[in-house]
Amino acid sequence: MGAGTRPGEDLAIRERSQGELDARATALRALARSGVPFLVAGAYAFFEYTGIFRDTKDLDLFLREQDLDAAFRVLEDAGFRTEITDSGWIGKAWQGEWFVDLIFSSGNGVAVVDDLWFTHARPGRVMDVEVLLAPPEEMIWSKSFVLERERYDGADVNHLLHACGAGMDWDRLLRRFDRYWEVLFSHLLLFQFAYPGARSIVPDRVIEELVGRTLENLRSGDHPVAMCRGSLMSRVQYVHDVERLGLHDGRRWDEAERGPAGRAGHGGAAGADAAGGADVSPGGGG
Template identity: 50%
Template sequence: MVVNDRLRANIDVSPRTAAFYDAVITALEEERLPFMLGGAFAFEVYTDIGGQTKDLDLFLHPRDVDAAMAALAKRGYETEMKARHWLGKVKSERDFVDIIFGSGNGLAPVDDAWFEHALPAEVLGHEVRLIPVEEMLWSKSFIMERERYDGADIAHLIRVAGRTMDWRRLVDRFDRFWPVLLAHVVLYDFVYPADRGRVPDWVRAELLGRAQEGAVDPAAVEDRVCFGTALSRAQYLPDVEGWGYRDGRLSPYGGLTESDVEHETARMRKELDL
């Protein structure tokens, strides 16, 4: 909801957890490290849909992550860099805060534009910023795991924010991965046939035009790239490990190194007990 021209994120957690979240936010403010609120809390602010996980997701620019982790460790919290290319964690007893500065597939790094388009909000008495709805949609669009699929979140975000989103900026964000956005637009039209107008006609025309023209990177064809790993870190492993496809997360197609992919795969196998 809007309070004094600001969005308010309702943090419905235990007093112990709220105190931890407040302390982490206060620490970043004291260190003058810019951050944005994302995750389930920001999604609930944008859509009024609650009931998701209530871990606190704070988004930082990569240049500020080491300083943030050091500042929180100095204050006595347990900190761990779970993945050098996108994720740190801060722990207090049973509570966690995620320090996010990219995405697991390496395709949605936090950059200055996130902060330029962030929206002011209030949380736990702090004046903060929410990650932009465009960047939330962009990063969520690639989450198509067996155990988690964010397609419904994408449809809900388009429904509530489609008329006001910066679609040009969103299309440009997807860059060579525009077919993923097209897929979500097609699914949105299926889910909400009465609300197709929330996606501008030019977006459909541009993306469908690219598809009809067969806009495929010839280098990706030559290299036999599988971009499925950008959508699921687990379900396309047979393609890159046994079928001879090149992992689309790797340079020059994606932003990850071989070491990043190995680490992300090992972390996934541990989490899923594979």
């Protein structure tokens, strides 16, 4: 880095040891040479899109689950120790005390890394390695569900919208959120609050579409099942609602509905069973 360091990257040099930075660069070079498909996301991609650099404890690499074993083998040959941290979405590669995250889904199982992440990836250069960056649309999709008390990615979503919204594929973003469209709508409203002078970045037709869905929900009234879908946004903040108030766990329903394929629209009757046997449709009256 040194002489070629861009504004903001010097923070990483000051805040992180050379050993840690070398471990990240080693992982990038090894995977780039191997041909195993991967994308850089997290703080590094966020900087490329927004110019905002944050100190980060790791390097986030996104890949399809089917490519995880191959990536592990490459990194093991490069001197890393690998492990599956959570079989639903993440593995890690360690070099001493330093680690790289290998992510193939969001923690709630919604934002699965699929071929479209790579189709719409953008070229970039991270730590002097030519890489592909996760698309801003998919970064927004994934980050929009990170709403924990100790970590809230709403500001990241706002900054990505502000920096990339004018050229964003809004139709793809709407399709990505699918039946979780209320989550997207909530972030777009917060964006308009944060940047009142840039409201036009979000196309009128997108807001009109989501307002129309909201009005349809109002006309439909309350959903017949007392369910809490907050568990899709936070692992712990809605435990009280499920365990103490007796609300049906919306995340459990959603996982059953997605089924083995990991996509919305799979699971059919199993999804209804998980929510108490009723016909649950999150998009209406939810």
